[in-house]
Amino acid sequence: MELRPTPQARGTEMRMDLIQPFINAADAVLAQGLQSPTSVANLSMEQEAYRRKGVAALIWVTGDIEGRIIIDLDPGTALRVASRFAGAELPESDELVRETVCELANQVIGNAVTTLNDQGFHFRVHPPVLHTSEHGPKSTEDTEALVICFDTAIGSVFLNIALRHNCTRAPEQAATVGHAK
């Protein structure tokens, strides 16, 4: 799934070569888990503070690339996705729904990290945490968030990426190992 920056995304500090592995990984993980194709419905830049849509998992990355990635699903979609992944209908309040979103984030980021590591980027991926507050950190001028909406057969999945290349890191400092699972 090859994406080109939209007019809104062009001219920003966000580098698409950093973003593309996350898009590809999300596409692959969702398509396999849901057993149906996905498509990118929308791609936009977000300068305001992040507002949670439903069940959200957040992962921080540090190193050559720094920032955070959030995977966010409205509650109904989260329930359907978790049920599909679990192979059984789950109750809405089930802890497994939140667990699934965290594991989904872990798999997407882990696969993207694998690609970026092969490209020479070294950084640490922190374990996923459930994002429970309504608002997230506001994007800064050098880390605007790119929001990608994936359409699936059972609802929309939002990938909110705020990353920047850490130009100040010396090469020897970059010898960090990825820590996603």
Added chain:
Amino acid sequence: MEQFVAVKRSKDGQPVRYLVVDDSVFARKNLARMIETFGGQVAGEAGDGMTAITEYERLKPDIVLMDITMPQMEGIEAAEKIVQQHPEARIVMVSSVGYQENIVAALQRGARHFVQKPVKPEVLYEVIKYVMGEDGTAAHAAGAGN
């Protein structure tokens, strides 16, 4: 989920026994479902490396499916400790991070194989057959599907 020809232990024809180690309940359940389709039996589960070591001692499973990043003790370190005590242990690392450094580190410390998440059942099935080697046999059995 697809059914596979059951992999049994050659020595007694019993189901292969697995220890599933992952701090994600979802990931453990997912792997347990796959194991069922392989005709295997989940002997136990653990959510961290320390528990994995004690559960291995207690259960002596045929195969360990081991995540890497976990609280208290990571999977590669736990695998190394288990193999130091039990060189015959068959440990398969299961991680979303599949770059070379991670794979090499795991194999150097005693893991037999590496499977990247999201796990494809057909890939894990082939790895299980490979890792069991002559100690496992794939044979049709009642309820094991095609």
